Amino acid sequence: MTPPEHTDDVHELLLAQTDRATTGALTDPAVVAAVVAVERLVVATGSTDAHVLRDALLGRPVPGSDEAQVAELLAEGRSHVAAGLIRRATGQAVDAGVVNPASGGYEITTDATLLRAAVRAAQGSINAMPYYGARYGARGSRFATTDSAWLLSLAGLSAERAIQQVEWLSRVLAARGMPTWLLEIHLDALVSEVQSVAGEHAVGSLPVGAAALAGTRRQHVDDDLMRSADLWADAALGDALPVPHTGALLAAAIADERAGVTRDDSSLVDWLTDPERVSASTAAAVRAVRQRILDEAR
Template identity: 75%
Template structure:
């Protein structure tokens, strides 16, 4: 727990970043934590208005936003900034542990603009796929953010090396119930976010360094996304993904455990067929668990899985 002075320092640091004006490389762990915390509020509120973000930080109502969710994000952000101040005082470097203590401290981008893009891509992907929140909760959200920031750090690598690293992450996540199709989507969102903030090179950046264009900023990330998609499509193409969704929708409608259950099942079959993971038990067992699926629902899901396997390439 922070002291009163420490709490004031944390609050002021967060407020100082609601304008989202900080650019360039960040070497202060507390500033990294503040930038991430504010950007998560941007996603949660759907606004970049500094006054609205200030309201969120100070606990005032924000129209259209979930007050409880905002309060949780603010509390978590304060904790990360507080820990960042301790890191700053002890001279510790920036790594994923700044905003995700369970991460083990792997490398993340320290460019402020790209870090914000990573947060938006991660949280946007989570919001678009309710499975993440239903299964992995706040812990999953933190890992999505730091994984996203790590992925951006791969952009400067040669395509072969970047693809190798992304395929490694895909295997890790697939074994934990996240089909590599989800990472494929995340990479696409990440590339879009980076391109939205890094335009064609012209002159210098605010620190006087040559400006990067979007091709340089996204680097090998499009190649990595394509590699995942190509591997998946060799076994489960886009048509079968859509068909699997239709099968589940027709069989269960709103009774399916999470939206897009059919696509998740198809993506897991693709991973098993491609050797990304040994089996799809982690996903299938979760979807058919009695706590979220009746016997009838579980039976229908297994039947859809059987049909996917029969139709897979």
């Protein structure tokens, strides 16, 4: 909840970002929070029009958008901007905790243009892969944003150092049920977003990191097997498919195990076959698809 003494300041900071004209390095935590909050509304409303964004901030209906989602994002954005104002008053620096209090406060890009690109790439990946929302909910969306902003802070590193950092993140995420393939395709989306607004030079070593992840995966599960796995799962499960791309997720988790990224694929498989979520017949079909992938994997 926004403290009453900050309500007007929060409102003005958010409204000030609806033109999305702020550029350069940001040092004010409250402004960072406002930039992220407004960009999340850009994705939710599907519009970059300042008038549309102002309507969303003022609680007016925006045609074509999910009103409940917009309201949730707005409430969260207000809370983060209010926390940013407290950070400003106490002289605290900008870190991931500004827009994701559960993050632990790691480094993120502070460039306004790149920060917006990070938000768009994060939400684009969330929307393209319903597994994120089904398993991790709003918490997953927040971490996607700050992880994207952290990844952009690696762009200036050497290729070797960037690969080390990307591989470290892949291990952390894979252990939590997010196969490395998801980070691989997210990095591709992030690179594309950054190139579109800041040019080729701004992506730095990030494409090398994505290529390293893909190269490791393909040693065990190539792109053809990823596509086949999806077809097998769709055919075997039909309307009982736990989430879209169940087959590819299973194949990606197997690749991680074979590559030594994880000890096994239980974090994903246990979730896909959870008896509280799926029937026994669905769980058996998922395991049968998994075995078929195992038989084909290198």
